Amino acid sequence: MSTAPHRAVPKVKVLVLLSGFHRFMVNAQTVDLDASEHPAAVTLTLPDGGQICHLERRGEPYRKLAIAADWDWFEAFTALETPENPFKRSAEDALANLWRPDQEVVRLATQIVLPPPMRSAAEVELYRMARGTDILRRVAGAVAGGAAHSPENIAESIRQTLVQSPRNNRIVEELEASLGLSQRSLQRHFKQAFGLTIAGYQRHLLLQLGHRALCEDGASIAEAASLAGYSSTANFTTAFRHAYGVTPKVLQRGA
Numbered sequence: 383m384s385t386a387p388h389r390a391v392p393k394v395k396v397l398v399l400l401s402g403f404h405r406f407m408v409n410a411q412t413v414d415l416d417a418s419e420h421p422a423a424v425t426l427t428l429p430d431g432g433q434i435c436h437l438e439r440r441g442e443p444y445r446k447l448a449i450a451a452d453w454d455w456f457e458a459f460t461a462l463e464t465p466e467n468p469f470k471r472s473a474e475d476a477l478a479n480l481w482r483p484d485q486e487v488v489r490l491a492t493q494i495v496l497p498p499p500m501r502s503a504a505e506v507e508l509y510r511m512a513r514g515t516d517i518l519r520r521v522a523g524a525v526a527g528g529a530a531h532s533p534e535n536i537a538e539s540i541r542q543t544l545v546q547s548p549r550n551n552r553i554v555e556e557l558e559a560s561l562g563l564s565q566r567s568l569q570r571h572f573k574q575a576f577g578l579t580i581a582g583y584q585r586h587l588l589l590q591l592g593h594r595a596l597c598e599d600g601a602s603i604a605e606a607a608s609l610a611g612y613s614s615t616a617n618f619t620t621a622f623r624h625a626y627g628v629t630p631k632v633l634q635r636g637a
Contacts (some may be wrong), residue, residue, distance in 0.1 A: 395426040395450045396521055398483055398491040402441020408434050413478045417441070421491070423483045426522055438591050451513045456518070457504030480519070484560055486542045515597045536561060540568060541583070548587035549611065554580055585611075589625050592618065596633055603630045 397404070406413055415422045418441075426593050428434070439446075467590055483491065490513045500506050506584040520539075540557055547553060557580075558565055592610030595601035601609070607618035607630075623629050 388577055391450050393428050393450050394456045395448060396423065396517060398423045398447040398487065398490065399446040400495065402439065402444035403444065404446060405438040406434060406568055408435045408478050411478055421483050421488050423481050425479045425481065445495050447519060451518065482560055484539055484543060485546050487517055487520055501583060533571045534575060536571045540572050540580060541576065544584055544587060548584055548591065554583070588620060592622065593626065596630055605629060
């Protein structure tokens with residue numbers, strides 16, 4: 383069902399559709415958000431007088447998150463996040479920029495839509511505001527594309543994905559699909575930013591899991607090796623000693 387168009391005050395609006403379908407118009411531009419296969423998102427820049435008309439929404443379940451910020455606040459916020467503010471270049475025209483949210487944005491949006499039980503409504507509001515700010519931080523620059531897709535932001539997006547899923551053996555292929563870049567480009571951006579290959583950083587994260595299991599959880603060397611992705615305790619010991627300067631056995635004795 384469509385709704386009558388309403389004039390928007392100057393603002394930036396981020397819509398994240400977790401599931402379902404949503405069609406709307408911003409001025410004369412029709413925008414389709416289709417989350418039937420994976421979440422979808424759009425960043426809208428709405429100058430004074432910009433019109434939005436919601437045309438259709440469907441899906442079971444239908445889950446959508448909308449975050450809005452006025453121009454003054456968002457320009458100041460973006461200036462802190464990116465040296466060049468791409469929103470200033472599009473401040474005179476309504477603009478819709480479609481993008482595919484990464485795992486971290488999906489996680490944050492889900493937490494906002496379906497927050498955990500809390501003691502008061504005020505706690506829920508603070509919880510949602512904090513995560514909404516994190517989403518705005520991750521998509522700052524998405525309107526013009528330049529800042530959001532800078533090598534530094536691409537590398538950080540890769541790093542965040544690795545931190546969330548360090549044991550995912552298909553993570554490079556999934557990053558290639560979600561970011562729309564070749565594996566060679568992903569590797570180049572990441573190594574320039576962090577001095578490691580994607581696989582090297584993934585091994586670093588897995589060894590951290592093994593280290594934590596030994597130090598904090600009382601795991602055996604075999605259990606820590608398995609957690610770190612090693613089928614051989616000897617190979618795990620070699621990699622562990624190279625990373626931390628001691629063997630797992632010596633670490634256990636000192637724990």
